[in-house]
Amino acid sequence: MQRSPVGYLGASIVVRGAVSGIADVRVDGKIEGDVAVEGLVEVGGTGVLVAPVRVESLVVEGHVRGDVIATDSVAVRNGGCIDGNVHARRVSIDDGGELHGRVDMDVELPDSIRRRHDTEAS
Amino acid sequence: MKRVSVIPAGLRIAGDVEGSEDLLVLGAVEGGVRIAGSLVVEESGVVHGDVEARSLVVRGVLVGDGDASEWIRVDAQARMVGDVRAPRVSIVEGARFRGRVIMTSTESPSVARVPRSVPPPTTSSRSTPPSSSDAEAMLRAALHEEPSLAPIEPSASAASVTATATSPGTARAPHGAHAARRPPPPLVPAVRRQKVRRRDA
Numbered sequence A: 001m002q003r004s005p006v007g008y009l010g011a012s013i014v015v016r017g018a019v020s021g022i023a024d025v026r027v028d029g030k031i032e033g034d035v036a037v038e039g040l041v042e043v044g045g046t047g048v049l050v051a052p053v054r055v056e057s058l059v060v061e062g063h064v065r066g067d068v069i070a071t072d073s074v075a076v077r078n079g080g081c082i083d084g085n086v087h088a089r090r091v092s093i094d095d096g097g098e099l100h101g102r103v104d105m106d107v108e109l110p111d112s113i114r115r116r117h118d119t120e121a122s
Numbered sequence B: 001m002k003r004v005s006v007i008p009a010g011l012r013i014a015g016d017v018e019g020s021e022d023l024l025v026l027g028a029v030e031g032g033v034r035i036a037g038s039l040v041v042e043e044s045g046v047v048h049g050d051v052e053a054r055s056l057v058v059r060g061v062l063v064g065d066g067d068a069s070e071w072i073r074v075d076a077q078a079r080m081v082g083d084v085r086a087p088r089v090s091i092v093e094g095a096r097f098r099g100r101v102i103m104t105s106t107e108s109p110s111v112a113r114v115p116r117s118v119p120p121p122t123t124s125s126r127s128t129p130p131s132s133s134d135a136e137a138m139l140r141a142a143l144h145e146e147p148s149l150a151p152i153e154p155s156a157s158a159a160s161v162t163a164t165a166t167s168p169g170t171a172r173a174p175h176g177a178h179a180a181r182r183p184p185p186p187l188v189p190a191v192r193r194q195k196v197r198r199r200d201a
Helices: A111-121 B134-144 B155-165 B176-180 B189-200
Strands: A007-009 A015-022 A025-027 A030-043 A046-048 A053-060 A063-067 A069-076 A081-083 A088-095 A099-100 B006-009 B011-019 B023-025 B029-030 B033-037 B038-041 B046-048 B051-058 B062-064 B065-073 B079-081 B084-086 B089-092 B096-100 B101-103
Touching: A053 A063, A069 A081, A088 A099, B006 B011, B023 B033, B023 B134, B033 B038, B038 B134, B051 B134, B084 B089, B089 B101
Parallel strands: A007 A025, A015 A030, A025 A030, A030 A046, A030 A053, A046 A063, A053 A069, A063 A081, A069 A088, A081 A099, B006 B023, B011 B029, B011 B033, B023 B038, B029 B046, B033 B051, B038 B051, B046 B062, B051 B065, B062 B079, B065 B084, B065 B089, B079 B096, B084 B101
Antiparallel strands: A007 B006, A015 B011
16 A cells, blocks of 8 residues: 655635644645644645635745744745744744734743743733 | 645635636545636545636546536536536446436527637547646546446446336336436427427418
């Protein structure tokens, strides 16, 4: 039996709707709608996501328009762009990558500072 | 070589899919699929919606109409409910199919047949599969019927046909199994009409 290939949406493929499930997918085409995938999603150079994105990990070489929530990591590569807020454990933006929005990572501060930070915030 | 588009097992799309290349469906699509290339719904694939492609191979589940400009093959493992419409349609022994078969006219000169870029669905070409990705190999296997295809189990399928065709009260002798099977497809309409005309004259 052949090994099951990973997901791939070629440059001409356009999906309008909700994409969900457990899989790794590379997107060189376009998804408009909603993306909720347990796995790695790679948006290639020609790839476009116009959707709120919930994934394990996201690698962006193309364009993502929408808020991103990743349980693990988000990486914006050179030439990649995210228009939206990003919440993830780890976020990286390579030189040449773009992000227009807020980044929200858990930041572990030293106890002394955290206490002061927390009281200031409240 | 161009990478083949794949909706993998485990992935579900609720919505429409469009494109101008080949597509392999191993996951689930609830919505329409319109592809200018070949569309293969693999054994693990489930499509609930109408599909359009240049050529279509159903090896999994398709609930919806299939429309192809070249050919359609409903493979042995397929379960399909819906109409199929193409110049050439084949339903492989073992397939479960419910729907209309519409073989679009190829006699009319106004309908120019698209030159075939792939061999007909029933001929088995023995070309060796290219040593590229798994998806590419799967697509090739589906489109060309490489020998890697799972063998059909005629005994099992024949038994199931008999079971559905015979009512429980009228148990038939083993040789009756053939008679209980579906009759051959109807005659070509043109031939029928000629016969009728002759009788009238």
